[in-house]
Amino acid sequence: MPELPDVEDYRRILDSCGRGRRITRIDVADAGVLRGTTAPRLRDALEGRRVAAPERRGKWLLARTDGPTALLHFGMTGRLVCQEATDPPARHDRVTFVLDGGAHQLRYRDQRKLKGIWLAESESDVERLIGDQGPDALDVTPAGLEALLSGRRGRIKSVLTDQTVIAGLGNLLADEILWRAGIRPSRPANDLDRGERRSLATAMRSVLRASVKAGRVPARPSWLTGHRDAPGAACPKGCGPMRRDRVAGRTTAWCPDCQRDPAR
Numbered sequence: 001m002p003e004l005p006d007v008e009d010y011r012r013i014l015d016s017c018g019r020g021r022r023i024t025r026i027d028v029a030d031a032g033v034l035r036g037t038t039a040p041r042l043r044d045a046l047e048g049r050r051v052a053a054p055e056r057r058g059k060w061l062l063a064r065t066d067g068p069t070a071l072l073h074f075g076m077t078g079r080l081v082c083q084e085a086t087d088p089p090a091r092h093d094r095v096t097f098v099l100d101g102g103a104h105q106l107r108y109r110d111q112r113k114l115k116g117i118w119l120a121e122s123e124s125d126v127e128r129l130i131g132d133q134g135p136d137a138l139d140v141t142p143a144g145l146e147a148l149l150s151g152r153r154g155r156i157k158s159v160l161t162d163q164t165v166i167a168g169l170g171n172l173l174a175d176e177i178l179w180r181a182g183i184r185p186s187r188p189a190n191d192l193d194r195g196e197r198r199s200l201a202t203a204m205r206s207v208l209r210a211s212v213k214a215g216r217v218p219a220r221p222s223w224l225t226g227h228r229d230a231p232g233a234a235c236p237k238g239c240g241p242m243r244r245d246r247v248a249g250r251t252t253a254w255c256p257d258c259q260r261d262p263a264r
Helices: 004-018 039-046 123-130 142-149 156-160 171-181 194-214
Strands: 023-028 055-057 060-064 069-073 078-084 093-099 104-110 116-120 243-247 250-254
Touching (some): 004 055, 004 060, 004 104, 039 116, 069 078, 069 123, 104 116, 142 194, 171 194, 171 250
Antiparallel strands (some): 023 093, 078 104, 243 250
16 A cells, blocks of 8 residues: 555656656546546646656655646555556556657556546645645654644544644554554554653654655564564564454554553
């Protein structure tokens, strides 16, 4: 599931593959990923435009040009890939941006089509489409996290994955961060003491830095992510079996020994 590190990787792909090049043609194989726009309108707005420096905001990728902006959101299965022009289309390539020079193409690839591509004619359109978002998770300081959690009554995992509170964190990142901080995902956010909030901030910074460097949440043996989907998975710290519950409407992996409820 694309989260902040994945989208940051897509931003780098867009920057290295497309920045400074003109979009000579847009091939829409499946208009089902176009949101609030049509294939003809997308072509009219972006063909002939030069790709500018892309931007990421939380889980959104802003594909800026010297005119309108395409906003990409990747849902659960979306990707952005840079391909050789001679590479055959993949089964789930939905929209292809053909670049001048003819050597490379940018392809929006998505199996389930839960999100897609929006078109923003102006900066006010960008803000309207993205909506109310909290600060980007990479920019949150320990003091900032403490302020964001202050007075929040929801479960801590629900708060962390709420994009209006902190932008960019998803299911994998939240579980990894909470496991490293030793905090049970179902704990009320306003129940954490100062030491736990510090541990949470430290874990978030560490996990995000490593994940951004890897371009994804890495499934390493020492990470919860490396074990969470294995049948009968044990905690990477050797504590015992992991639990899988529903928290914030999502499958949540955690360790009952590492993430104890202090009230019990």
